[in-house]
Amino acid sequence: MSTQADAGQPDENTYSFADIEARWPAEWDRLQPFKPADDGSRERRYVLDMFPYPSGDLHMGHAEAFAMGDVVARYYRQQGFDVLHPIGWDSFGLPAENAAIQRNAHPSEWTYTNIETQANSFRRYAISVDWSRRLHTSDPGYYQWTQWLFLRFFEKGLAYRKDSPVNWCPKDQTVLANEQVVNGACERCGTPVTKKSLNQWYFKITDYADRLLDDMDQLRGHWPERVLAMQRNWIGRSEGAHVDFVIEETDGKPAQSVPVFTTRPDTLHGATFFVVAADAPLALDLVTESHRAELEDYRDGIKSLSEIERQSTEREKTGVFTGRWAINPLNGEKLPVWAADYVLADYGTGAIMAVPAHDQRDLDFAKAFDLPVRMVVDTGAEDPAVSGIATTGDGTLVNSGELDGLGKDEAIARAINLVAEHGTGEHTVNYRLRDWLLSRQRFWGTPIPIIHCAMCGEVPVPDDQLPVTLPEDLRGGDLSPKGTSPLAAVEDWVNVPCPQCAGPAKRDTDTMDTFVDSSWYFLRFASPDTTDAPFDTDAVNRWLPVGQYVGGVEHAILHLLYSRFFTKVLYDLGLIGFTEPFSALLNQGQVLNGGKAMSKSLGNGVDLSQQLDKFGVDAIRLTMVFASPPEDDVDWADVSPSGSSKFLARAWRLGQDVTSAPDVDPTTGDRALRSVTHRTVADSAALLQGNKFNVVIARVMELVNATRKAIDSGVGGADPAVREATEAVAIILSLFAPYTAEDLWNRLGHPASVATAGWPIVDETLLVQDTVVAVVQVQGKVRDRLEVSPDITEDALRELALASEQIQKTLDGRGIRTVIVRAPKLVNIVPE
């Protein structure tokens, strides 16, 4: 398209996005239309986009996500809300560290350069944020409060250290939380994860499992169902029982009681062996001396496997006998105790009773080691001992003593009662969710504010000594991953006096997972300049919960689960007055190219800044939003930014043809066009409530078409209705194409900014049409259309329909069985 008049001279009658983009930013900076008043004069609304990680410049994905969030923020502003719409950066993390190693620099250089680049791009992209609230999680003024919050968790026993086999990424040389392992590989770099036994910091998120689950009731209907489903699965609540099995005294090893978790206590009589997780300390504890060597060999073998290999369900079952025997508390049977890797150390109790007839994994193991199989629930299917297929359905209990004859559910209840009476078990709930491993052996993160003292143990850094800042003189190779934190090598940073006894002590040298930083940033935005607390409680309670949160589905579990957890803890600490941080969630889709995610390796990336240079900000924003419903993916190969550009020019040109004065009375204008305008405004509001942004744009296009028609071949540009329509176009367009809308508004003779012009007031009387088209069907097929008054009676419409020539022709003399009338829209005639 041409953006300049042919003579090379800017022509004020030709739409030029470059001219328009140059005209308005300074004016917006002067007017500050996006700063919330926060004076209680208007209802508050908090709209938030997931804050970006500063990896280079903005890309197409940012452009889509932030276009969506901005529509919401701008809409609420037009509706008269006091809108908080802030921006910040999630600026700690590995990429900065890796870049620093390559460039022999400090991670902050790369980080803050990228932030500046992105901030400039966001300004050009005209997102309507309050820049004065900008924050970065890597600023000491921010991470001071991340540390402060960590200490509050620590005081409540919600942050603790333990030895445990943890996920280890050999490439990044750091541990990973369970949530950061995807299909056995590192979420960040794709390297297969291995296990390593380490002493690490954890947040006790499992204490909140039930509340994380139950409080999802508040979110149902406002969050995507699939995100709720993913969180539900991740928490993985399952009802069952703990049953204690006594391990007999053998070869001088004393008897000891070991609990198992089972969801099927009804099958207790079907237990034929007992398995402990081979990699759990319990296995080493139990094993007899004569079997110890064998177990240790087996454990070494497991360690060499990657998590992907280990978790494969295809793999043959393996294990070793421990030399011990467990007593079944219900029938006194002696069961051999095995150690195997198909039992997980950190789920349930790390030990199971094996019921091969009714659990496929146990059956596979029984077959591999020739252990007995005893069916105790007759489901009508073939005996699993013969078929090799474990049965899990309902049936009648057999071979089960006093449980015989009961159904599955009754037997579960009865079995729990029985073990409870014996004092060897109880009903219990188990979760798949594990505690959140938060330590990282890397540099560019929030230092853990704990000092280790030989005398006093784990000593918190006193609040008044926060923040514990990162040393600034580390460069390049100082940061290279070595499996221990780079901070450990900085002697004068590590060695400090113990705050309690003043004796020699050492700082904790790990840093926090960056998801800790992002678990509370939405609170900080309410009062970003607070210096004596992480946030001002009153300000937080005024603005939060976030009314609309916008971001990608890749955070369905990680960030969103952690933030929900933090919010509940802070509520319990009395720091905030609500339990869920995000009332509504919108997951925008991805931007693809040719059906695939854009990536360097595929060479199908589209550069955002080039697109902006070519088509302009507004055309790109409009294209993103118009292409599909917000939650669907946009394939850049299928869309037309030039089409958007054409439409924007068309809308903008309406301004040239409006010849009435800005203060003209619209009620004297053409009723037909006014009716279209008011219907568009009314419908757009309803569509925006439902996040159907793409449809709103379609409706504005219709309004532009109708207005153009009125100017060229209708009432003409002087009609007040044309002005009213064009003003409505400018206001609705201000949500999607801020530059064009502002310029159009200006050409209509109004002062900036259109962003705060206010949503047009709908005249209800204009929504009522003079006549409507009633459809007349014969046997469900449309045969005629009648123009009728909208308040026609059923009888009158029936008469009219039956009188229609078309209808009589179609009926062709047949009698009439029924006539269904839905005045004024439809008549359906059913012939004999």
Place this chain on the structure above:
RNA sequence: GCCCGAAUGGCGGAAUUGGCAGACGCGCUGCACUCAAAAUGCAGUAUCGAAAGAUGUGUGGGUUCAAGUCCCACUUCGGGCACCA
């Protein structure tokens, strides 16, 4: 294997409580303007058929005066989880 979600023209997509399927846009075709082009405007564009008309929302059944929409069974695609006892 289990759990979600989706399927509508050449393409992206629209369709209050079941009530005119295909809004709006892209693409394509034709026309006007032009020496020509670009830009712009106008018209057409589900399929079959010359037409009348018939068919048509992944497949097969069902409910209903009426089904893209509700019910049952299935197919395909996308996503999540997956040795979780």
